[in-house]
Amino acid sequence: MARRATILERYRREPVPTLTLVGADEFAPDADLPDPAKTGKASPETVRAVYDALHVDCGMLSADAAAWFGGKKPERFLEVGDRPVTRRFNVGGCSVAVILFPPLSVGGTSETETPTPKLLASVLAAADAASDAALRIGISPWGFEGEFAVREALEQRFHILLGGGPGAAFSGEVNAQVPGLIWSRADRDGRSVMVIDLMALPEPGVPFTWEWGLSMQAQEVRLTSAVPSDPRMEALLPKAASR
Template sequence: MARRATVLERFRREPVPTLTLVGADEFSPDTELPDPAKTGDASPKTVRAVYDALHVDCGMLSAASAAWFGAARPRNFVEVGGRPITKRFHVGGVPVAVILFPPLSAGGTAETETPTPKLLASVLAAADAASDAAIRIGISPWGFEGEFAVREALEQRYHLLLGGGPGAAFAGEVNAQVPGLIWSRADKDGRSVMIIDIMALPEPDMSFAWEWGLSMQAQEVRLTSAIPSDPHMEALLPKASSR
């Protein structure tokens, strides 16, 4: 977390507006086999203090994570239930819509690794309702298989798909079959930060294709020992845990 704080602060110092998003499977209660390394013995108040210090603009909470935090949920984190939730931002004067996707189990038990037609229809409708936004970003907990299955349906309605759940991690992909969608998947173990640069905005009401190095680029910043720990974050943990 201290290295992540260093990376985020470096990018915020650049003369480019930033939007910091946290997706699915960020917290131990989200995983089938909870990883103590993610939260250890820390209390919800401790974990909230750490994430508040990261200055996240929008984050996703599953029902399990929301229950674990209780009233101490981190600032700007939203519990997502059976329906998509849309949060709106102005980033450097550009209107951006961030749409948080419901889990595959929304409305019942997830029997497959892909969303039902009803679930897919709900996130497409959410994008249509935010069609005035210059950039529409979907945050998904559906896993690689679920996201792969629907990416063609999402394209042109969504400009970015930030995936989570089971499957491989990668900073950004623009596929020839879906050139209007940047697909990025987070490292579920929290070992890196995915940075996506938007260098040119899509034209409204026109079919759009991203071009790597011209209108977008993406990179994975690995949180190795080469990145120094943020001293404020390091100092925050013992202070928060002693309260």
């Protein structure tokens, strides 16, 4: 977390508008929350204090994760139940709609690998409702298989898909079959930050094609020992733990 705070602060200092998002894999989707591998035996108050200090613009919580935090979730984190949740931003004069996808278990079981037609339709309807936004970003917990299955349906309604759940992680892909969609998948163990740079934006109502190196680029920033820890975050941890 201290290294992640360093990376996020570096990007915020750049003379480019920045939007920082936390996706579906931040907290384990089961009832034993949060993931002990990430938080140890930390209390909800400790974890909340740490995430508040990270100052992200929007984060995603499952219903179980939100319940673990009790009545007070981390700042700017939204609980997602059986319907998509939309949050709007103005980023450097660009209107952005971030749409958080419900889990695959909606209308089925947690073992479902692809979204049901009804679940997919709800996500597409949320994108249509935000069609006035210049940029639409989907945050998905559907896993590689689920996201792969619906890429073509999402394309043009969404400009960026930030994936989560089981499957490979990669910084960004623009496929010839769906050239209007940047697909990025986070590392489930929190060992990196995926960074997507946009050099051009879609024109409203005009079919759009992303071009690597011209209108977009992406990279995975690994949180290795080469990244110094943010001292403010390090100082916060023992203080929060002692409350």
